[in-house]
Amino acid sequence: MEPRLDYRSLVQTTESFDVYSLEQLGFSDFFAAQANEHAARGWIPARVSAASQSRFHLLGCSAPLAELSGRLRHELSGLERPNTGDWVLLEIQDDRATIQSVLPRRTALTRRAVRGGGEQLVAANVDVFFIVTSANQDFSPRRLERYVTAVWDSGARPVVVLNKVDLTPDPEEYLGEMEAAAPGVDVLCLSALDGTGVEALESLLQAGLTFGFIGSSGVGKSSLVNRLQGQATQAVAEIRDDGTGRHATTRRELVPLDNGSVLVDTPGMREFGVVADEASLEAAFADIAELSARCRFHDCKHEAEPGCAVLAAEQSGELPEQRLRSYRKLLREAAAFERRQSPQQQSNAKRHWKTINKQMRNFDKSKRYR
Numbered sequence: 538m539e540p541r542l543d544y545r546s547l548v549q550t551t552e553s554f555d556v557y558s559l560e561q562l563g564f565s566d567f568f569a570a571q572a573n574e575h576a577a578r579g580w581i582p583a584r585v586s587a588a589s590q591s592r593f594h595l596l597g598c599s600a601p602l603a604e605l606s607g608r609l610r611h612e613l614s615g616l617e618r619p620n621t622g623d624w625v626l627l628e629i630q631d632d633r634a635t636i637q638s639v640l641p642r643r644t645a646l647t648r649r650a651v652r653g654g655g656e657q658l659v660a661a662n663v664d665v666f667f668i669v670t671s672a673n674q675d676f677s678p679r680r681l682e683r684y685v686t687a688v689w690d691s692g693a694r695p696v697v698v699l700n701k702v703d704l705t706p707d708p709e710e711y712l713g714e715m716e717a718a719a720p721g722v723d724v725l726c727l728s729a730l731d732g733t734g735v736e737a738l739e740s741l742l743q744a745g746l747t748f749g750f751i752g753s754s755g756v757g758k759s760s761l762v763n764r765l766q767g768q769a770t771q772a773v774a775e776i777r778d779d780g781t782g783r784h785a786t787t788r789r790e791l792v793p794l795d796n797g798s799v800l801v802d803t804p805g806m807r808e809f810g811v812v813a814d815e816a817s818l819e820a821a822f823a824d825i826a827e828l829s830a831r832c833r834f835h836d837c838k839h840e841a842e843p844g845c846a847v848l849a850a851e852q853s854g855e856l857p858e859q860r861l862r863s864y865r866k867l868l869r870e871a872a873a874f875e876r877r878q879s880p881q882q883q884s885n886a887k888r889h890w891k892t893i894n895k896q897m898r899n900f901d902k903s904k905r906y907r
């Protein structure tokens with residue numbers, strides 16, 4: 538039998554000019570096991586912090602930049618190419634670092650591309666996404682539902698963050714709407730400006746885990762990242778009078794913290810086309826899923842069937858009409874997207890993480906409904 542190298546011995550053989558250890562960057566047993574499968578080849582693990590068309594910025598190894606091997610350039614679809622948050626294995630020769638393998642993703646947040654209709658990666662291997670909104674014009678329960686659905690689909694855990702509570706005398710007013718739009722999801726109210734409530738978010742930042750920030754431009758994602766870092770590495774920009782931001786952040790980037798957790802700042806997204814399967818919609822609309830269990834027909838579509846518990850709840854006002862409408866719209870979007878993709882695209886897109894992500898979600902759910 539071939540002797541199995543441990544990834545740790547691999548790491549020790551590299552000269553590291555980087556201040557971050559692999560552990561600090563979230564290289565867990567999950568990724569170590571994948572890396573070990575290639576151990577005989579002597580490739581070096583590293584994490585992609587930012588990616589452009591052909592160049593990949595790295596953390597955790599001696600090379601700041603790498604290129605894809607010719608084989609991977611040929612083999613990988615756009616979605617499979619290394620991106621922010623990915624773990625890769627490198628071959629380092631003289632001054633050149635070449636990515637020889639992209640380790641299977643534990644989670645992957647994707648959205649429908651604005652152009653072309655394909656699926657686009659937002660970030661890989663994020664454990665928790667903070668969905669940031671603000672206590673002003675940005676606030677929209679319907680948008681929140683889209684983000685929550687996409688995050689459940691990614692395999693990560695969503696946490697809703699209401700920022701800029703310093704602007705409102707009554708955050709409670711928003712709280713009820715947020716909890717209704719994201720049932721079972723933790724909601725935090727805070728202010729990146731004066732620090733109110735930030736310690737509740739800080740207490741979630743566990744070493745070894747990666748935390749992403751998503752939400753519209755101007756809600757204060759970078760301001761929060763700066764506050765958590767204790768320094769202003771991320772550019773922030775004043776918002777316009779109409780409450781919208783100015784796209785201060787232009788690329789997705791990893792920000793390792795001293796406490797051993799990793800943050801991912803992302804640019805505000807104008808549109809968020811949701812790519813999700815039915816199970817993710819059920820997680821995001823757990824209230825509707827629960828009602829469905831009481832429908833007379835187990836395959837009830839909640840359109841006009843007799844004995845439909847969902848329609849009954851809508852009529853009694855227990856289930857807001859807008860929420861049901863939002864659920865139906867997302868269901869249609871998801872179905873339309875699935876149909877547009879060729880079977881080949883579908884299997885390519887999902888094969889790397891879909892199974893893993895389902896397992897994690899089930900695990901999460903059992904925790905959630907304790």
Ligand SMILES: Nc1nc2c(ncn2[C@@H]2O[C@H](COP(=O)(O)OP(=O)(O)OP(=O)(O)O)[C@@H](O)[C@H]2O)c(=O)[nH]1
Nearest residue numbers: 729730755757758759760773774775784785786805
């Ligand atoms: N009043 C108030 N203003 C805030 C708060 N947090 C951020 N801001 C301001 O909101 C504006 C936008 O903040 P950013 O951190 O750049 O927002 P962003 O979400 O990173 O925006 P993009 O990078 O464009 O996606 C800046 O003027 C911040 O100073 C807050 O808690 N309260």
Ligand SMILES: [Mg+2]
Nearest residue numbers: 758759785786
């Ligand atoms: Mg920003």
Ligand SMILES: [Zn+2]
Nearest residue numbers: 832837839845
């Ligand atoms: Zn029904």
